[in-house]
Amino acid sequence: MDRSKALAALSALAHETRLDLIRLLTPAGDEGMAAGQIAETLGLAAPRLSFHLSALEQAGLLRSRKVARNVFYSVDPRGLGSTIAYVLNHCCCDHPEVRAACSHGVGVLQGAVAGSGTDKT
Amino acid sequence: MDRSKALAALSALAHETRLDLIRLLTPAGDEGMAAGQIAETLGLAAPRLSFHLSALEQAGLLRSRKVARNVFYSVDPRGLGSTIAYVLNHCCCDHPEVRAACSHGVGVLQGAVAGSGTDKT
């Protein structure tokens, strides 16, 4: 993953609706969900949904496949993984706290790790 | 970290100049760098730099402290960590590949992990 791809992926993630899409589609696994079902679940107008799905797909975070008259969208875990890896390796590889947050989950951040930095919040 | 903070942090990261800033400041550790030194290193006009530094600080990714007439900026590893953790926990907790990418670094993505998913690229 190069810099421009990582930037495209980060830009794609930096939007509420698209983050909703990722969150909705992740549990659906490789099968994914049809656009219509997504639209109904999230209450989105069709063109708006298409716009955001397309953005995510272009950024390499989603895949699509056509079945009859439906289009099924599913997350591309490698797209997400390499995006996060890019941030980790190019921005914070020297910070053990960041890696710890990734390895152990968000719970760690709310106390344990906080001790090693400044006590903000 | 809640959703709106995560979105703010992702938006802050989704810009070339700001990603450059994170990358430059990370090796500088807690000491950080003075704004003027940053501007000189990256070749940025002062107001432009101020604009982006402020965006990163507001997003919780940078901290600043004043020393004499200089302002030193340094990365806040907890901000970065909790942002990444949010994405991991709310978007891809069911995808082992994503976690693997985070734990092992970017090198893993260019072959080893690729085998478990579809063979794109």
Next chain:
DNA sequence: ATGTCAATTCAAGGCTTCTTGAATAGTTGA
């Protein structure tokens, strides 16, 4: 062939973000 359904594309408008030069605030040293 025709009507219906699913999804995308198009075009217009509004909104936010980014950049730039000028002006301002605050700090240091003579």
Next chain:
DNA sequence: TCAACTATTCAAGAAGCCTTGAATTGACAT
């Protein structure tokens, strides 16, 4: 106090992004 220096704030304009309704494409069933 005055000059020099560091950094931020302000205002204006350019550029890009997002939303919405209308129109379009493609697929299925009768």
